Amino acid sequence: MSSPRTVSAQAPPNPFVEFDRASWSRLAASTPLPLTDADVAHLRGLGDPTDLAEVDAVYRPLSALLQLYAGGTGQLHRATSTFLGEHPTRTPYVIGIAGSVAVGKSSTARLLRELLRRWPQTPRVDLVTTDGFLYPNAELRRRGLLERKGFPESYDRRALLRFVADVKGGAEEVTAPLYDHVTYDIVPGRQQVVRRPDVLILEGLNVLAPARATTDGTSSLAVSDFFDFSIYVDARTRDIKAWYVDRFLRLRRTAFAQPDSYFRTYAGLSDDEAVARAESIWESINAPNLRQNILPTRGRARLVLTKDADHRMHRMRLRKL
Numbered sequence: 211m212s213s214p215r216t217v218s219a220q221a222p223p224n225p226f227v228e229f230d231r232a233s234w235s236r237l238a239a240s241t242p243l244p245l246t247d248a249d250v251a252h253l254r255g256l257g258d259p260t261d262l263a264e265v266d267a268v269y270r271p272l273s274a275l276l277q278l279y280a281g282g283t284g285q286l287h288r289a290t291s292t293f294l295g296e297h298p299t300r301t302p303y304v305i306g307i308a309g310s311v312a313v314g315k316s317s318t319a320r321l322l323r324e325l326l327r328r329w330p331q332t333p334r335v336d337l338v339t340t341d342g343f344l345y346p347n348a349e350l351r352r353r354g355l356l357e358r359k360g361f362p363e364s365y366d367r368r369a370l371l372r373f374v375a376d377v378k379g380g381a382e383e384v385t386a387p388l389y390d391h392v393t394y395d396i397v398p399g400r401q402q403v404v405r406r407p408d409v410l411i412l413e414g415l416n417v418l419a420p421a422r423a424t425t426d427g428t429s430s431l432a433v434s435d436f437f438d439f440s441i442y443v444d445a446r447t448r449d450i451k452a453w454y455v456d457r458f459l460r461l462r463r464t465a466f467a468q469p470d471s472y473f474r475t476y477a478g479l480s481d482d483e484a485v486a487r488a489e490s491i492w493e494s495i496n497a498p499n500l501r502q503n504i505l506p507t508r509g510r511a512r513l514v515l516t517k518d519a520d521h522r523m524h525r526m527r528l529r530k531l
């Protein structure tokens with residue numbers, strides 16, 4: 211008889227399969243890449259050196275995988291409708307993109323949107339960022355949360371959950387509030403309208419946050435319960451901090467210099483003063499949020515993309531279990 215081995219003595223199964231850049235890139239060698247250098251230059255974020263080689267190596271396989279998954283999810287949805295005796299209706303395929311402030315979520319989201327739009331099965335792709343669901347500054351001030359912008363409690367989580375549930379539920383028209391990075395506040399009276407797209411990409415720091423416990427001990431739904439796929443954009447914290455500081459320095463000459471900028475007093479800072487200011491915002495707000503709230507959600511993503519110090523993605527971990 212073999213000696214009994216308790217389950218708890220074994221290492222937990224690793225649900226991820228891991229690829230380096232070269233092996234990931236080979237997975238979709240025959241998939242076309244419908245973007246040009248000019249498209250990529252137009253889509254990349256401030257200080258982000260993403261080029262066509264990066265898109266070819268990383269995003270081409272990813273868009274091929276997503277097409278397969280979206281097709282499979284559509285079939286599953288139709289099977290469920292048949293089982294329930296209902297007329298099948300199309301619902302958007304929802305992709306969540308999570309990661310730290312300044313890690314480059316927006317570039318990833320914009321590149322994916324353009325790639326997916328160029329596939330015949332998913333021509334209508336909408337991109338929504340969760341910053342629109344931050345409470346306005348006046349409300350954050352009232353709640354004592356102005357220094358905690360980006361922490362889970364700085365968002366109207368109920369409104370965000372309702373938004374995603376409505377989109378996934380196939381509602382004809384759903385609206386999201388809009389945030390402006392220049393004024394550093396919600397734009398009063400302006401909204402983004404989502405009308406049953408083929409794909410919705412929802413990008414934000416906390417999109418993989420688990421459901422909150424309710425007062426009676428049960429747990430409510432989480433935004434990620436409505437995701438069909440999710441991506442966590444990862445990098446070393448010290449690299450992300452360097453990108454944050456670098457972006458802050460660049461913004462002095464552009465966004466901060468605008469007359470309506472919340473940060474206009476920063477436009478006149480010397481390099482040393484600007485570095486000190488950026489480091490202080492990073493250490494007091496963005497680093498604790500990354501450590502306490504964002505990094506702990508990494509293992510909940512279906513795909514973790516890890517960047518080098520130069521923004522190149524070098525490791526891909528895909529959930530297979």
Ligand SMILES: Nc1ncnc2c1ncn2[C@@H]1O[C@H](COP(=O)(O)OP(=O)(O)O)[C@@H](O)[C@H]1O
Pocket residue numbers: 255256309310311312313314315316317391392457461465466473
């Ligand atoms: N203070 C700011 N002023 C103007 N634009 C900003 C400011 N902070 C961030 N942005 C821009 O907002 C977008 C989202 O930034 P962020 O939330 O840090 O996510 P990420 O860098 O991961 O995409 C980026 O395109 C960034 O360049």
Ligand SMILES: CC(C)(COP(=O)(O)O)[C@@H](O)C(=O)NCCC(=O)O
Pocket residue numbers: 311339340341342359360413414415416491495496
């Ligand atoms: C607006 C943000 C909270 C990001 O929001 P998201 O779209 O990820 O929900 C972030 O970019 C931010 O402004 N953080 C506050 C600290 C700072 O100024 O860097």
